[in-house]
Amino acid sequence: MPANDAETQLVKYLTDAHSIEEQALVQMKRAPKLVEGDLAEVFARHEGETRSQEQRVRERLEAHNASPSKLKDAAGQAGGFGMVLFARSQPDTAGKLVMHAFSYEHMEVAAYELLSIAAREAGDSETATMAEAIADEEREMAGRLAERFDEAVEQALRDVEPDDLEEQVNTYLADLHALEGQSKELLEKSRKMDVPEPLKAALDRHLGETEGHLRKLETRLDERGATPSAIKDAMLRLGALNWGAFFAAQPDTPAKLAGFAFAVENLEVAAYELFLRVARRAGDEESVALAESILGEEKAAAKAVADQWPVSMAVA
Ligand SMILES: [Fe+2]
Ligand SMILES: [Fe+2]
Numbered sequence: 001m002p003a004n005d006a007e008t009q010l011v012k013y014l015t016d017a018h019s020i021e022e023q024a025l026v027q028m029k030r031a032p033k034l035v036e037g038d039l040a041e042v043f044a045r046h047e048g049e050t051r052s053q054e055q056r057v058r059e060r061l062e063a064h065n066a067s068p069s070k071l072k073d074a075a076g077q078a079g080g081f082g083m084v085l086f087a088r089s090q091p092d093t094a095g096k097l098v099m100h101a102f103s104y105e106h107m108e109v110a111a112y113e114l115l116s117i118a119a120r121e122a123g124d125s126e127t128a129t130m131a132e133a134i135a136d137e138e139r140e141m142a143g144r145l146a147e148r149f150d151e152a153v154e155q156a157l158r159d160v161e162p163d164d165l166e167e168q169v170n171t172y173l174a175d176l177h178a179l180e181g182q183s184k185e186l187l188e189k190s191r192k193m194d195v196p197e198p199l200k201a202a203l204d205r206h207l208g209e210t211e212g213h214l215r216k217l218e219t220r221l222d223e224r225g226a227t228p229s230a231i232k233d234a235m236l237r238l239g240a241l242n243w244g245a246f247f248a249a250q251p252d253t254p255a256k257l258a259g260f261a262f263a264v265e266n267l268e269v270a271a272y273e274l275f276l277r278v279a280r281r282a283g284d285e286e287s288v289a290l291a292e293s294i295l296g297e298e299k300a301a302a303k304a305v306a307d308q309w310p311v312s313m314a315v316a
């Protein structure tokens, strides 16, 4: 089966990683303009790192007599542009930008973890070592963003009058509801795919949890007296983000599904981290407790998916 041999797989994963870096580069160039101070510097610094990562991946592609996919990179650049435009269109730009960037770094981590497995299988230790080094850089960037969740909330709420803080809590709750709805759709879609048993079990378990999150968010919105249109408005806001373009490609293999799910779970992690801080400011202890309990499940779900990377590649 030449289409499935280790070398072909490796070039595929290298091409994907390259496409992801091209998209990241577009984002890193524009992101510093949307935020201020230290947060802007974090993005500017990662632009340099991303440039170097793109070069290193390109060199490994060339070592395999392959070239970056022009078509894919063009799509990637459009997606990168879309993400920044999305953040800019939202009332809390800094929050949305940091949240999506945090998720994107985790998608990169997944891409490089998978690339490293593919490289080892193809006997290319140079690419494997490079992939592991870049995965560490992406994890560090995600960590730098996580250290600035407080600052992101600060900048997102700077223009909000104290009176509007209550309204912000409702908006964040409704946005979380829309996000959980998207996440549920992805988890349901994965049921129709041919997925290895342990990965399927991890995703199925989280589908049940996700349904619980949706109910808890609905209850909290209700208790807070949010209008029914809040949920609808949030779905429209999220609809402005083209998920297909943001994530470069629809997951069509168990490995891509695992990478995509890992990014989505981390998008939720960041969303609850930000919400936690907004609720704390508003003195809404019940929402803080709700966010803390769900946050634990999102982190566990992300880890459960990451644990299945080797398994998810076995049938790729
Ligand atoms: Fe990168
Ligand atoms: Fe990155």
Ligand SMILES: [Fe+2]
Binding pocket: 183, 206, 210, 265, 268, 298, 301
């Ligand atoms: Fe989740």
